[in-house]
Amino acid sequence: MDAGVSYNQMVVDQVEDARLDRLFQAFADATRRDILARVITGEYSVSGLAAHYAMSFAAVQKHVAVMERASLVTKEKRGREQIVRPDLEGVEKARRLLEEYELIWRQRADRIADILAEEKE
Amino acid sequence: MTFISSHQDPEALSLTFVAEFDASVERVWQVWEDPRQLERWWGPPTYPATFQRHEFMPGGSANYYMTSPEGEKFHGWWKITAIDAPRRLEYDDGFADENGVPDDKMGATHSVMTLETVEGRTRMTTVTVFESAEQLQQMLEMGMEEGVREGMGQIDALLAEPARA
Secondary structure, three states, rough: OOHHHHHHHHHHHHHHHHHHHHHHHOOOOOOHHHHHHHHHHEEHHHHHHHHHOOOHHHHHHHHHHHHHHHHEEEEEEEEOOOOOOEEEHHHHHHHHHHHHHHHHHHHHHHHHHHHHHOOOO | OEEEEEEEEOOOOOEEEEEOOOOHHHHHHHHHOOOOHHHHHHHOOOOEEEEEOOOOOOOEEEEEEEEEEOOOOEEEEEEEEEEEOOOOEEEEEEEEOOOOOOOOOOOOOOEEEEEEEEOEEEEEEEEEEEOOHHHHHHHHHHOHHHHHHHHHHHHHHHEEEEOOO
């Protein structure tokens, strides 16, 4: 096999590993992690989820709202219930956008360093 | 090495960015405080920023625009929420219409910038929190996209380099 191909494959594997690591990092909060695990494996309404935790319905609703805002889950109204579904694509999308935004700061930091270096010359 | 580390949290929609500079805390503070220095680094070289107002005090606001290569102007605003010179700055920022009036649809990003001395260098930590993924996407699409593409190009070039034997 071409050495270049295997090197590139290694890089791809590392990027994939890093992506998985970051995905798990995203679920750092134990309750939200648990909520996500539940909605991936079964169908839950917000009140159905609330029954599993020693916290108020409002607190669970708040967790779901945080996850919804971060595009981790979506909510679907069905009658009087709100069904919570996972949105794994949303997680990856947010991650990708934050990576792009990070580039802006890398470039800003480089420009600041350039300005600071002028006085040393 | 300017860049030290970064941490993305997609759940909180936040980015923590850490860089270090060979200069004093007071000197790095100046690149934020002095609008003439700020406009040299805030926007990418292809979209230079012009700060028309920069009230560097709690409750103060700043107005600026970035000019595209085609001459199109993208207006932005800052609202300074807290200052502890020369160590800590908190501000909200966002895009505005051509009169500098904040665009409510786009919302604001919330940032905290801190400076500290670490082994004779100055460490700058910025934490930026977005309100939604859509807002983050819009911000990237407006004005800043050129600079991002330049950066992406650099990464692509690195990845395209042949492997060393």
